[in-house]
Amino acid sequence: MPSQAENMILVMGVTGTGKSYFINKLKEGAAGVGHDILSHTADVNMIQTTLSGSPIAIVDTPGFDDTTRSDGEILREITKFLVAQYKLGIKLKGIIYLHRITDVRMQGSALQYFEMFRRLCGEDAFENVALVTTMWGLLKDKEVGLQREEQLIEKFWEPMMEMGSYATSFDGSRESAEGIISVLFGKEDVVLRIQKEIVDEGRVIEETTAGAYVKKEVKARLVAKTNKVRDLTEQLNKAERDRDLRRQKSLEKARDEAERELRKEKRGREGLKQDIGKEMDATIEQQKRQKWASRFQIFASVVGVSVAIIANLILPFVM
Numbered sequence: 001m002p003s004q005a006e007n008m009i010l011v012m013g014v015t016g017t018g019k020s021y022f023i024n025k026l027k028e029g030a031a032g033v034g035h036d037i038l039s040h041t042a043d044v045n046m047i048q049t050t051l052s053g054s055p056i057a058i059v060d061t062p063g064f065d066d067t068t069r070s071d072g073e074i075l076r077e078i079t080k081f082l083v084a085q086y087k088l089g090i091k092l093k094g095i096i097y098l099h100r101i102t103d104v105r106m107q108g109s110a111l112q113y114f115e116m117f118r119r120l121c122g123e124d125a126f127e128n129v130a131l132v133t134t135m136w137g138l139l140k141d142k143e144v145g146l147q148r149e150e151q152l153i154e155k156f157w158e159p160m161m162e163m164g165s166y167a168t169s170f171d172g173s174r175e176s177a178e179g180i181i182s183v184l185f186g187k188e189d190v191v192l193r194i195q196k197e198i199v200d201e202g203r204v205i206e207e208t209t210a211g212a213y214v215k216k217e218v219k220a221r222l223v224a225k226t227n228k229v230r231d232l233t234e235q236l237n238k239a240e241r242d243r244d245l246r247r248q249k250s251l252e253k254a255r256d257e258a259e260r261e262l263r264k265e266k267r268g269r270e271g272l273k274q275d276i277g278k279e280m281d282a283t284i285e286q287q288k289r290q291k292w293a294s295r296f297q298i299f300a301s302v303v304g305v306s307v308a309i310i311a312n313l314i315l316p317f318v319m
């Protein structure tokens with residue numbers, strides 16, 4: 001029996017935009033089958049199912065967040081997903097990009113993530129992107145959301161939409177999630193710019209278009225944090241000379257915090273230098289020794305995600 005090509009759809013966006021929620025919505029109403037299923041309540045990062053008879057996986061990806069990890073480290077994680085999928089020959093049908101409609105404006109992590117995301121896809125892949133607003137239910141006034149959406153499109157999304165990206169809203173229901181998936185499922189599969197740059201051209205992350213952007217951001221933060229640590233250390237020395245114990249205590253705390261942040265950015269900076277292509281080759285080879293593992297199983301173990309296998313998505317919309 002000829003085996004069918006495996007397809008994949010990725011869910012992306014900063015932390016807190018509803019990626020896990022979206023993925024886990026798909027689990028609802030579908031009877032769990034297969035051995036990898038954890039439980040009906042536990043969060044999973046990957047849904048494996050079939051759509052119109054084709055195997056497909058919908059995958060949650062790490063998002064930028066301000067606190068625990070540097071954007072450099074997160075991009076390295078995301079790259080691992082993309083390189084593994086491409087190298088394993090799994091077809092990428094599209095990306096669901098989530099954005100909270102409750103955000104008053106596009107700034108900070110959300111803005112940096114968006115800029116990185118555009119570069120990571122490359123213009124040729126915009127057709128396979130669904131730009132999705134989430135959390136409409138949390139708005140007191142829907143009109144506010146509609147105005148924000150208009151601004152979002154005008155200021156950020158329009159150039160992508162002109163090149164084929166599809167903008168829509170997610171109302172929080174399983175049907176709405178399935179509708180978005182069905183649109184992407186109907187597309188030709190795509191290779192993202194960062195996949196070409198790393199896998200086909202052998203670049204390290206910081207040499208890719210998205211990587212160069214994040215490197216610039218991380219470097220600026222490294223300079224700022226280095227200065228902050230130096231300033232606080234000087235102030236602390238002065239407090240010590242003045243024998244001002246209370247001030248000393250609070251400055252020590254602030255300096256430790258600044259040092260932690262500096263270490264975080266340094267790790268991010270190092271991560272961008274990594275040769276993910278080569279690293280993945282080794283990991284994938286190792287995994288392939290398990291002869292009976294499917295591409296999806298290899299993918300999940302290479303990137304380290306938990307999987308729920310469901311019988312099939314009920315998609316009345318799909319032809």
Ligand SMILES: Nc1nc2c(ncn2[C@@H]2O[C@H](COP(=O)(O)OP(=O)(O)O)[C@@H](O)[C@H]2O)c(=O)[nH]1
Binds near residue numbers: 015020022
């Ligand atoms: N009302 C509403 N809440 C949501 C929606 N999506 C996510 N949430 C909630 O928002 C929080 C963050 O969502 P989560 O899926 O963890 O975001 P992630 O970090 O992108 O995975 C969680 O408490 C979710 O339950 C949505 O569409 N509507």
Ligand SMILES: [Mg+2]
Binds near residue numbers: 019021
């Ligand atoms: Mg999550």
